[in-house]
Structures are given as structure tokens and as C-alpha cells.
Amino acid sequence: MKPWTEFEEAIKPHLRHVRTYCYYLTASKWESEDLLQEALLRAFKHYRDTGILRHPRSLLYKIARNVHIDAHRRRRGITVPIDEALQLPYYDNNYAAIRGTLEWVTEHLSAREMEMLLLAEVFDYSYQDIADELQCTVPAVKMVLHRSKSTLRKRGAQQEPTAAPRSRAGKRRSAPALPYMIDRWTTALMTGEL
Template sequence: MEPWTEFEEAVKPHLKHVRTYCGYLTSSKWEAEDLLQETLLRAFKYYRDTGLLRHPRSLLYKIARNLQIDAHRRRHSTTVPLDEALLQPHHDPDYISVRGILEWMSEHLSERETEMLLMAEVFDYTYQDIADVLHCTVPAVKMVLHRSKNALRKRGRPQDGASAAKRGRSANRKGAPNPFTLERWTTSLMTGER
């Protein structure tokens, strides 16, 4: 059997899901189709070069996501030093609430736990996709997500100044992420791009 036929058989069951995912990532049906075609070409090149295609759907999702991120960067290629970018105000009215929730989460969860929770609950990654991206096992992902959700449920969202003051004394047991990480998470949530 020739390489293209083997590749086609491996990805065929996943095309519907990948096409839907490409539609989610792009703003039009035409861009989604272009992204799908480019994704398939890159995946085939990878398969031809390595001979490996163990998790086709995860690989196709990752390639599509990276291609879309690259395209977005090319369209918005203004370079600003990091220190200056962190000082620039955001004018979106949701920025404060999104940033506040992320800061609250980071007080109770580690960076890795927060990252996994965002990938699973906001960006709809599968357990396998999270494991692939973060270089861990699926059971580890399930355990971390279960533990993280339970930890946040137990703490609840603080409602008043008294609980915020109390939280200030006992929070940050996990260590706060740096401002760049919080800003990256906030931007990802607001733009829908990981």
C-alpha cells in the first residue's frame, strides 16, 4: 500500500471533526476549507517524513491550531517590547472580570492546574490533546482536573471585602504565575485563541 493511501485511511474517520474544528478557528467557510487543506498537507508531509501517525485527530488539531496561530501572527505582526505591552491598558469591558477570575484561580491552583482547566473547560481540548500538549498521561490529566475542580468548588468565589482580606492571608499556597502568564491567559480567553 502506498503512503498516501495509508495516510488517507488513517485520517478519514477524523475529517468531520477536524473540518468542524477548522470552522471554529476561522471566520469563514472558505478560510476553514483552506485551513483544512493546509492541515492535511502538513500532516501528510509529517507522515511521509516520519512514518508515524499514532493519534491522527490530535495531530490534525495541533497542526490546524498552529497554522491558524501563525496566520494570526502574520496579520498582526506589530512588535512591542514585553514590558511595554504589559503596561498598555486593555479597553475591553470584560478584561477586568476575566483577569480577576484568572487571578483568583491562580491563587488556589498551580500554573499547570490552571492551564489544564482552561484547556479542558474553555478551549474544549480532549484529555488526549491536553496530555499531548503538556507531555503527560491521560490519567494524570483526569486526576489534575478532578482535583482542581474540587479545590475551586470548596473555596467558592469570594463575594465581599472581608472574604477577600481573609483570602489574602491564606491564598497563594501554590505560588502565583508571573504577570506575563496571567496576561497570556487573559488574552487567550478574550480572543478565543490558546
């Protein structure tokens, strides 16, 4: 039997538990999948080097925990004084993180709600500027922003992926934003320009 096949047979019964543990550590679907892949890769390297794989679930738990701690330590080492951070515009050049966040938001908000929220929270548009840009009234902007933030808080607290969000009437909404809109907003967030 090939090493990969033996390794796969040994870990297959434990994958569901390890995937759940990775999600517990990261609280993010995408980060947990990355963590799981890294843990599997390191476990395979260990198996390839030693030829031994005792207690695969415990080994994978330990590797995942250590990888997660190492990643946290690397991120923690990057500090910026608060005064300096407040002076600089926020730019995140991590495309996958920005795109993933926008996709998550579009699962829960309509395209118009997402646009208003991004204009207000990311690009610091005033209520009047948003109303002028989207040809609506200031009270409508306030209402939509309040409802959008409330929806995202509820969904974020649940931390569970949903198939499709429900409208106020309880009916399922279709995917609200088209892929080109997500691309447009991802580019805007990465460059800091609309």
C-alpha cells in the first residue's frame, strides 16, 4: 500500500472531528479549512518521515492547535500605534479575506443594503451623500443601515452558514449581489477608492 493511501485510511474516520475542532479554533469557515489542510500536510510529513501514526485524532488536534497558536503569534507581533493607525486609511491587501467577507455579507443583505453599508462604514459617506448617490431619502438610508447592521449582528452571532437569507416576509431571497458587484467592491476595498 502506498504511504498516502495508508495515511488516508488512518485519518479518514477522524476528519469530521478535526474539521469541527479547526472551526472551533478559528470561528471562520475559510480559516478553519486552511488550518485543517495545514494540519493534514504536517501530519502526513510526520507519517512519511517516521512511518508511524499512533492516535491520529490526537496528533491532528495537537498540530492544528500549534499551527493556530503560531499564526496568532505572528499576527500579534505586528503592532501599529493607535494614533498612527487612525491617521492612515484602512487597506487590506488580502484578496481572499476581503472577497470572503463580501461574499458572506451578500448572503445576508441585498445589493442595495450592502452598497449603503459599505459607503457609510468603509468610505465614510454621510447619510446625505449616500441618499444623493443612490437617489433616495436620508430617512431611508438610516432605516436601511440600521436594518442591515442588525441583520449582520444576528447572523454573525449565529456563526452558521445559511443557504439563503429570508426577506422580512419570511420568503427566501435569491443571491442578492451579482459577481461583478462583488468584484467591484473587492477592488474598491483593496485600493481604497470607489
